[in-house]
């Protein structure tokens with residue numbers, strides 16, 4: 118047993134670090150203004166990584182992965198978080214991509230995988246419906262065969278970034294009479310198809326991040342179905358297991374804690390910086406300790422996987438603890454900025470450099486706190502994750 | 514001991530809640546917030562003239578109803594239930610409270626116009642470096658002939674864009690963070706040299722950064738009483754905010770219960786899941802305790818300073834924690850729909866969140882309570 122990096126690992130780390138330093142687009146201006154990232158911003162880093170061949174470290178090498186060891190992937194996520202790199206959208210790279218290389222036809226693989234890697238296609242995930250959230254298998258969107266097509270009707274909701282999406286992967290009901298999970302199919306739908314309507318849902322911080330997606334008599338070629346008809350649930354379950362890469366968000370939470378320390382060094386509490394307030398310091402310490410516990414739980418679970426144990430239901434632990442920590446970080450940041458959590462940056466008028474409204478780091482504190490409530494709701498709510506542990510791990 | 518409300522108090526509550534139910538529906542509130550000025554001034558004049566609501570805590574000699582802290586608390590609770598963005602806290606509780614405390618010609622001159630709705634006040638006390646310490650004041654008021662000259666920067670002054678007057682804390686002497694030398698001034702909001710940057714707040718209000726650049730103010734702007742007076746009126750305000758929180762929290766809880774009973778997943782209302790039931794029970798207990806602590810502190814507001822401060826800090830610490838718990842769990846129990854702008858629940862959550870730190874976070878009040886009750890008593 119050993120937790121030190123080898124000399125090769127350290128050389129790899131240095132290479133990664135240098136690459137990021139030399140190539141990552143400069144987003145500092147945008148961040149200072151508290152602006153949201155555009156599709157182009159997201160894609161700028163994606164394309165750079167694609168050119169380097171590093172865009173999909175988790176994929177098998179034959180489909181365009183990097184062939185890195187688990188340790189190298191760990192280093193990669195550490196370094197990208199440390200440098201605050203632009204997030205890569207997960208819907209293609211971490212979700213539908215793996216489903217396609219695991220279950221897709223040769224034609225589907227040849228067509229879609231390269232376009233996911235290059236960023237040419239932007240994907241969204243059409244699972245949830247107004248009546249089917251936690252109880253996903255009750256979904257009602259239907260797909261009825263008509264020659265070589267399906268005719269799809271229904272409504273999806275919470276579809277993240279669908280406003281930018283070229284393609285969506287959808288769960289639809291192809292057999293109304295079968296038991297819930299058994300009548301579902303996995304369809305790839307061109308978002309530009311006639312009958313697809315995307316309407317924004319604005320979330321608490323004012324973001325346009327999620328959408329309603331209406332499907333009205335949308336024609337989808339049967340060749341866009343992944344895996345067998347009525348076996349879509351198998352793909353969905355596989356995808357869930359794969360989502361676990363990075364589900365704990367350890368690296369980015371580390372960065373988050375560092376950010377709070379920076380804020381707390383700038384904020385004054387009497388004649389001292391806030392970071393020396395005993396109560397505040399203790400909260401940072403608690404967070405950091407909980408994050409260490411999470412990190413080592415994740416590393417143990419990765420080691421188990423490397424030793425051949427498939428990802429199991431204990432990944433629910435990573436989701437629960439990881440999301441709670443993410444929320445506590447945003448909560449502490451909001452607490453740290455004091456009065457300046459209140460100004461709503463989206464409403465700031467034309468800039469007045471002489472009279473700024475609070476420190477830059479305060480501008481997004483409240484909206485981020487509000488927005489991050491989502492992490493315990495999506496991807497299987499934390500209640501559902503606890504049910505999974507109770508049932509699958511504890512046998513209750 | 515008697516915890517029952519008087520007939521007049523019941524009447525105030527009934528009249529107000531009926532009025533607010535009509536004028537402050539969720540859509541109406543959204544419309545106000547998103548309008549150019551961020552409010553509907555007609556509501557404030559209706560509160561003043563049609564309902565006579567702004568007279569509740571003032572003495573009869575000023576045209577008031579002769580009430581006090583209890584009236585303020587129940588009005589704030591009703592305001593909380595609809596997330597009202599009216600400047601009642603700033604104008605009546607804080608500004609009016611300060612004038613009541615100093616009395617004399619200043620009170621005679623201004624209280625009637627508060628009651629009439631013509632005078633609205635914003636409380637400019639916080640400074641960028643000051644956090645919640647009321648003596649951490651860099652803004653200066655330099656004596657100049659019969660008056661003073663103000664210089665400095667006040668941050669996040671709620672309701673300032675609508676105010677006719679500003680109630681400002683400033684230093685006439687003493688070093689930065691010294692209690693001595695901090696004074697309270699009530700001034701015209703439109704004096705030359707006052708620069709404002711206005712903006713919306715995350716909880717639907719409007720606020721400003723205010724810069725005083727050699728602002729000449731008259732000598733009778735000074736409300737005598739120094740830091741003790743300031744602490745007193747901030748304690749009043751803190752309890753008023755606790756009262757508002759009880760309204761907000763009750764709505765968060767009620768909305769969650771309603772939603773959980775109606776939302777079906779796995780072929781049953783989610784309210785059937787025991788883990789959610791217990792959570793809603795815990796929320797209920799927080800709401801009840803918030804009400805208890807608000808009452809406890811309300812009834813201590815006229816006690817000697819250390820007793821008053823200990824009571825207020827207990828209430829605010831408890832309410833801040835409770836508002837956090839109830840808000841977060843309301844959202845969680847709603848699932849995705851909870852984090853959208855579409856339902857009122859998310860807006861209550863935002864207001865609850867801002868209340869957590871308004872006039873001091875839970876930690877600030879734990880610390881103040883410890884200092885008074887544990888350190889100084891031993």
Ligand SMILES: Cc1cc2nc3c(=O)[nH]c(=O)nc-3n(C[C@H](O)[C@H](O)[C@H](O)COP(=O)(O)OP(=O)(O)OC[C@H]3O[C@@H](n4cnc5c(N)ncnc54)[C@H](O)[C@@H]3O)c2cc1C
Nearest residue numbers: 242244245250251275277491495498500786845846848849
């Ligand atoms: C920001 C955001 C982005 C999202 N992005 C996407 C996306 O891109 N694509 C997509 O398909 N979906 C997406 N979702 C949807 C997400 O997966 C659902 O919100 C989630 O599954 C919960 O469903 P729900 O919102 O309908 O809540 P509900 O299922 O109605 O749950 C309400 C509450 O009841 C609890 N509950 C439900 N069942 C049980 C039970 N058996 N035991 C105990 N408690 C229970 C839940 O935990 C929750 O607290 C997103 C959601 C959010 C908030």
